[in-house]
Ligand SMILES: NC(=O)C1=CN([C@@H]2O[C@H](COP(=O)(O)OP(=O)(O)OC[C@H]3O[C@@H](n4cnc5c(N)ncnc54)[C@H](OP(=O)(O)O)[C@@H]3O)[C@@H](O)[C@H]2O)C=CC1
């Protein structure tokens with residue numbers, strides 16, 4: 001069988017040079033944000049007030065804590081699951097099985113942390129360790145990606161991803177060669193996508209809230225909102241865990257540095273930026289403004305969940321009464337595309353909802369600094385790029401039917417704007 005990616009296939013992310021630059025730039029951004037959030041001026045752009053020495057980055061205690069965290073999440077992943085779901089059909093016609101116990105892992109982690117705190121676990125000490133923890137998470141991502149790259153050398157061609165197999169080691173290391181790397185039934189990509197990073201993110205948020213209560217007597221309203229909104233987002237992702245099996249990360253992208261670093265280092269340490277900012281830069285927030293922000297988050301969540309559930313329900317069973325009345329376009333593959341409901345409003349209504357929520361997560365931090373808006377800016381860029389990649393794949397998959405869909409639903413993410 002031919003390798004999945006010919007030498008002439010167009011490379012993404014600016015090819016090997018782009019991949020090399022991103023492998024430096026992404027970790028540098030994590031450290032910049034961590035330092036900026038705790039510095040007085042809290043500048044998003046411009047150099048940090050001071051650069052940390054190696055002693056501030058390296059801590060054996062942080063390494064132990066990090067390994068214990070990964071070990072705990074791996075153990076929770078291996079617990080009996082309420083359901084075992086099948087992934088999409090692979091090139092060799094097989095379908096992999098995935099445990100659906102992410103929400104259970106979140107609840108058990110919360111119970112363990114709660115028990116630990118009542119036994120004197122100093123959760124408020126965690127914010128002081130964010131820098132060394134991010135350092136070991138980054139190191140782990142590099143070492144793990146090397147393992148994944150080497151593992152792919154002995155994988156059958158049918159197990160390789162459509163991208164990430166250009167023959168250039170830097171590019172392939174970055175993008176990931178193997179689609180679903182596993183040892184026995186332990187699926188590394190599925191595990192990393194939803195467990196250590198996402199649950200780690202809400203744990204860091206909680207630690208920042210506890211620390212704020214220790215410093216100022218009680219957590220601020222802004223901190224409560226950020227914690228509540230992001231807990232809802234992570235809880236939702238784990239509750240609807242099965243839906244991740246149809247995302248492009250699982251079905252299309254290989255597992256390499258980009259996703260490994262993104263999942264275990266980028267998500268917990270940069271997505272908690274608003275709570276980090278609030279700990280060091282408390283912001284006044286009145287009840288009327290808080291109510292408006294809650295409303296914005298609720299609107300974003302309503303669109304995000306409505307759009308994702310509508311598509312998932314339709315893909316599982318198009319005759320389900322909740323979606324059977326929607327207008328569709330037939331495609332040559334036998335699958336249909338929705339052209340009414342959420343998917344008739346814009347071509348990526350789920351991204352629109354996600355972006356509205358991103359705005360609601362930053363607003364509690366006020367408008368005096370740009371730093372807490374980093375997530376909104378980065379996420380807009382990520383989703384615009386992701387949307388373009390998905391369009392390309394859909395055009396290849398559905399050809400004329402996709403063109404017809406684009407004609408009938410001309411806007412990509414934001415009605416009348418983009
Ligand atoms: N917080 C974060 O950092 C991130 C969050 N996300 C979120 O993850 C979620 C999943 O996003 P993502 O994986 O990018 O992609 P989507 O869930 O948007 O899925 C895209 C796929 O949906 C199918 N599709 C597209 N249009 C239609 C239609 N009209 N009718 C039916 N099916 C259609 C196509 O696949 P097919 O036809 O093969 O089913 C297409 O490839 C989103 O809510 C996004 O916001 C994503 C990235 C990062």
Ligand SMILES: CC(C)=CCC[C@@H](C)[C@H]1CC=C2C3=C(CC[C@@]21C)[C@@]1(C)CC[C@H](O)C(C)(C)[C@@H]1CC3
Pocket residue numbers: 026193194198233236237244247249258259261262263266267
């Ligand atoms: C800049 C960089 C390192 C990029 C890597 C991108 C990753 C951080 C994201 C790619 C797709 C993601 C998804 C989620 C988190 C971020 C990453 C890993 C997600 C798990 C968040 C929760 C959502 O409900 C989701 C399950 C739909 C989502 C899936 C995609």
